Amino acid sequence: MKNPILVGGMSSLCLLIAACSPNNESTSPAVSEETSQPRAILISIDSANERIMRDSLTREQVPSFYEVFEQGACTNGVQAAFPSLTAAGHAALWTGTYGNINNISGNNLHPLPRDQHTVLASASGYSPDNSSAEPIWISAGFAGLKAGGHHVTQAPGVPGFPSAVGERTPENEAARQRVIEGYSKENVVVMNGYNDQIQSDAMLRAADVSWENQPTWANLEQLNSERSPQFFSFSNNAGQFYGVVFGNDAYDHVAVNTAPDVNGATIAYAAEVERSPFANRPLARHFSDPLRVEHERGAVFLRLRLFEVAEDGRDFMLFHPPMHVIEVNHADARIAYENYVQGWFGNSATRMYSRGEFGAPFYDGGDGLAEARYMETAELETKLFNRGSQWFWDELGVELLVDYFPLGDSIDHTIKAFTYEGYPGFNADYAEQAHALRGAVWELVDHRLRHLMNLAQQDNAAVFVVGDHGMRTSWREFRPNVLLQQAGLQYLDNNGMIDLSRSKAASNTGNWITVNTTDFRGGTVAPEDKDAVIAEIVTALESLVDENGNRVLERVYVASEHPELGIGGPAGGDVYWAEAHGFRSGRAHRADGAIGSIRLWATHSHASTEPLMQTVTCAWGGGFEANRIPMSRQIDVAPTVAEYLGVPAPAQSVGTSLLDALKTINE
Known part of the structure; x- marks a missing residue:
């Protein structure tokens, strides 16, 4: 059965600014020409x-x-x-x-x-x-x-x-x-879509929807379904949705709309999970067309991927990515971007993958199916980010495009730690599978970079490739608040909460320690006593060792002594540190000790002086x-x-x- 085409189509709106060529002709002079404005x-x-x-x-x-x-x-x-x-x-x-x-x-x-x-x-x-x-x-x-x-x-x-x-x-x-x-x-x-996520990603199953035996759907004949349609509805933070499972030889399609009407519905079909290389095919080709949904805070879009349908049509695996309202400083630009991209979302479904919602991951006995399903979400993320960049560059004609892509960070947090041979529980089989999945995802990151390079090359523009941090593996935690308690610099009240009326220092983020000076509300340490408290903090940090007598913190940094690192300031801390390999820091204030074991994870948040944190x-x-x-x-x-x-x-x-x-x- 062919995939039905959604009624209506996607329209793109070019803002009426000078950068939009009226005849759609190339306007890409070389940077070397003195009269041209370089683009980047x-x-x-x-x-x-x-x-x-x-x-x-x-x-x-x-x-x-x-x-x-x-x-x-x-x-x-x-x-x-x-x-x-x-x-x-x-x-x-x-x-x-x-x-x-x-x-x-x-x-x-x-x-x-x-x-x-x-x-x-x-x-x-x-x-x-x-x-x-x-x-x-x-x-x-x-x-x-x-x-x-x-x-x-x-x-x-x-x-x-x-x-x-x-x-x-x-x-x-x-x-x-x-x-x-x-x-x-x-x-x-x-613009920034991360500021207002209306609905997180989800995998809908039979138990997540309400099945309806006698619904009133309009224009059902347009489905051309030989099988008796199975009707359902569901709601989320974006609104109420109505769905129907249908097909001919088998139940293999799902239509979803904001009203029980086939007209305007988006239709997903049950394709085999994607396993072919993406180089010679469209990215995320098995996702449905986007369904525009009007929310009180702005328009959002629903895209669907139907991974499985039960033989009787009464169960399925129906995935949708997150739904965001795009915040933009100009309303006309928001509308134009929405119409051009239709459904941007902030990251691939690594959390769902880790929870086993695509099936068992490789580290939990999986056979690769979960990874293949996850990869389709990464493809869609890449596709929509690229469309957004293209809108800025080609439609809006910006001379400076400041852009971003989070996919590599997301997958590295999730599985890179399995590749670290220094982990005591290192598993060579897991490492091999993690390398394969990570490599496939970074190929998409490379595809994203190539897209931007191609855009720039059309106009002899420069691409400045930068990053925010690196990544490393950790499976143990340092808890600065617990250490402060052991050093007599922090106290808990009868409810187990930090008692700031008696505490001289605290770590509000786990990334630094700040003296509880009187410039804070309820602070206890006078300015003239701050240096003495810092000295006590440094002594406690430098004295912390693990069960083998090795230092947990390789170096301690007093913010006022290291302006070259950009640490401290009114919104930062007074004392920072560099953890030994295998450790990351946390803000917990109730624990058995200042160090402990936690789940294996790839992290950053470490000292910028470490090569693995460089970018x-x-x-x-x-x-x-x-x-x-x-x-x-x-x-x-x-x-x-x-x-x-x-x-x-x-x-x-x-x-x-x-x-x-x-x-x-x-x-």
């Missing part, structure tokens, strides 16, 4: 680390990355934000500042101002509320460039520019108003040639891209442009 794509590949890639992925698997590393101009490693976390790393990339200046100190951080919050309070680093630095798309917009941000962190809301203590200063208010003005400019279009900075195309220069910093990226484009660096940037060094070939 700044793409952050989450968890990109060159050493890890070269050690674990072949040239055949990720040819685009090898091309960038070998034919582009690259630095020999990049100092990430400390701790090496996604929100902090991207804030450094976008603004040219680390957390001690931009106040995005981690994925979670101290909310400001301090006098309104306790030392244990925590806020999201993905939000702009704490941010105190201007991102590159704003500075580029003020310089007159068409600038786009595609699902970038700390956007498109306005940075809070809060004070460390007290009310916002006039200087900070002026900086904040400048960003507000920047987001109002028609030449600046920035990449490369420039490819747009006049760049093969070159290598010394190690750089994430905060050097924004000023480098800005100079390439001929615009000022972001207002608060303290990084250094690498442009001359990257373009100077040393024979």
